[in-house]
Amino acid sequence: MGWRIEKRPAVSARMPGWVFPASFGFAIAVGACIFAVLGVNPLTAYGVMLKGAFGSFFHFSEVIVRAIPLMLTGLAVALAATMLLWNIGCEGQLVWGGICAAGAGLFLAPHLPPFLVLPVTIAAGAAGGALWALIPGVLKAFLAVNEILSSLLLNYIAIIVMEHLYFGPWRNPEGYGFPGTAQLAEAARIPHFFGTRIHLGLVLALILAVVLFAALRYSRWGYRVRAIGLNPQAARYAGFRIKGQIIGVMLLSGALAGLAGMAEVSGIHFRLQQGLAVGYGYDGIIVAWLARLNPLAVPIVALLLGTLIVGGEQLQAVLHLPASISMVLEAVLLFGLLLSEALARYRLVRRPAAKDAPTTQGEAPS
């Protein structure tokens, strides 16, 4: 008797229920091994992480603060990927969202009536991200340039532009030489809740997740997006304007990432400075995939990743472990998911050993 792995015949669109818990368990187990190698009792380490993330209301509020930009970039990636577009450029779009929000808050706000300052700041953030995403969108639609490369490479340009601005023309003249712009006026800051750093971005992200879910599922636009993603050839046959859809979806995806940048600038830093491009754009890819591109699952996964990030920082502070440990855990989690997803397509079957397994000596006719 022997075991063999066999491909499941029916490929179901739905992931079996055990896949996510299994990949999460896998990540925990591998993480435990890493802690053991670093000479830390895994139980202690996970205890510190849990306490750091959920130990108090304040700690948990920090998890939410981290999750907000992840929700928005996760939605951005999930929307694009539903149409088979790989928006790897959320980091750059987030940065442009931050630049435009800061620009609006610093330079437009003084000329605007107070009630318009915040809406304009938010809109500027979304527009900044959208326009940056328009570049790979147009290149893809009209010149068939691979959007993975173009959107990724544009990230570096966006970061350099941002640095140029806060090191140069936009640097705060009263900042004692520190790199960064002046602080945003109160009117250009988004509101906070419960006396914590949790800000309006959370409400925005949750509403957008629901809206995006409903739009993809129930609207004619969403139907086209899903059809193009599943079968571009059939979509072309149906007469959908694929170029227009690519540009539209990239604009929306970029706007979502731009909102993340706006929320960071206008809700956390209150200025454009170092620390805006810390990888939320790339983490959004992980969030989108762990959520299986389902917008409703994005906020939940973002919270999970936020927990990892905050917990990881506690490991650094309490146990003096490298901060990158949370990135390692994130990576293991993603690999675990990819692995279980691949495994879900196969099954283990028991069968008698093939005694007459053919040998390389063929039965060639003489």
Place this chain on the structure above:
Amino acid sequence: MTVSVPPVLTLNSLSKRFGDVYANRAVSWTLQAGRIYALLGENGAGKSTLMSILSGRYQPDSGGIQLKGRPVHFQSPAQALEMGIGMVYQRFMLVDSLTVTENILLRGGPIHLRANQDIRHIRELAERYGLAVKPEMTVRDLSMGERQRVEILKLLHRRADILIFDEPTAVLTHTEIEGLFAVFRRLRAEGKTIIFITHKLEEVMAVADDIAVMRRGRMVSQLPADKVRSRHDLARLMVGREVILNVDKPPVTVGDPVMTASGLTGPAGTSRPAFQDIDFDVRRGEIFTITGVAGNGQEALVAALAGLAPLDGGTVTFGNHTYSAARWRQRPASGMAYIPEDRDRTGSIGAFSLVENYILTQLNAFGRSFLVDRHQAEQKTAEAVARFQIRGGGILGPAGHLSGGNLQKLILARELSRRPDLLIAEQPTQGLDVQATEDVWQALLRQRKTSAVLMVTGDLKEALSLSDRIAVMFRGRILDIVSARDTADIDRIKLLMAGIEAH
């Protein structure tokens, strides 16, 4: 006499299940060397699964295979081929950019570098079996018939004794089919065993020694071909009841032209344009058919007419408007419905439900607002499912689970519901079983009462049964348009398909 000869291949009670569905249930079959077996059955009867087991692609859940008296278990097609069983799939497994020789030598694992010896072997085989194909040609430039010959050579070069063909004639022209059957007979003379899946009863009568019929996963009958007296006998075996093969063609008054094409020319690629100087009109009340050997420009012409590919020259008059070649693609999309040849990859989206597929080409008819009118979509789909007797799962189940015939009926229902002035049907019954073919034919005949129908088919019988006029394409041009009512023209059509313009 046959009793004393040990069988070359024995299948003992093979079963294969996919989920809850038995694709094969206790299938037993004994095959002798040097015979041609036709395997028949409706779509979804389990023929392809059985052949996939034989060729090593699937492993049976239970039961066994004996090859020349020895039990064998194939883990892969490569192993099956090593043991002498090879399969020619309906979609050829060739690398377009490689030459014939390279394709034949291509295999997993190390390739032995003795090309000259191999080429000599390939030439020898080609000569011995009458498989005319130039070894140095690139596969991309070959016709479907030639590609099939390459596939056969590939198996023979690997010393296969049992050759399995999945609907080998589906992509061939009349002449090519006869050529293939000649090859079958030569293979048989050399002691090879041939199994071919087919839906076409006349092919069975023409070439098979033995007939095996499957129905719903079981082997329901096996008999020598000479025991079958008529095509009706076979049809009855396949579907379990009498089917009409003669098509009732109610007369319809032919009206005004709906579409007139003048001087249509396709874009010149690397060589000559796929089609040139195409002139025809299609009138309300008729089925106008474009036929020809696959690869003579019909595919590109249909794609251009449907607006999926550009036109380079000429004009199209549709309804009351005349469009130049360049502007044809920008015309309003209404008035024309199109049933594409590839129903799985172009005509439908497998992961979408029946309802979602039903609205694919008529999204604007379902809801005026931002939202899809799901209620209306579900209601219309349910009506279509009932009217066209589409079986296989509920309307919210994925269309990918439908059999070919049911999927085609869904696409047909969808396109007809758009109330087109012109219906374009491309290879509408390719690969369908007798019953589904009948249903589609009846629907097309009904449709010509209200609109013009432009059919593109390589199946001469289909063209003759349904059409009012038939245009024959050869090397990108329409050689002639003949009336299908005149039986004397039938032989001429065959000649025209081969490019012979004799009168």
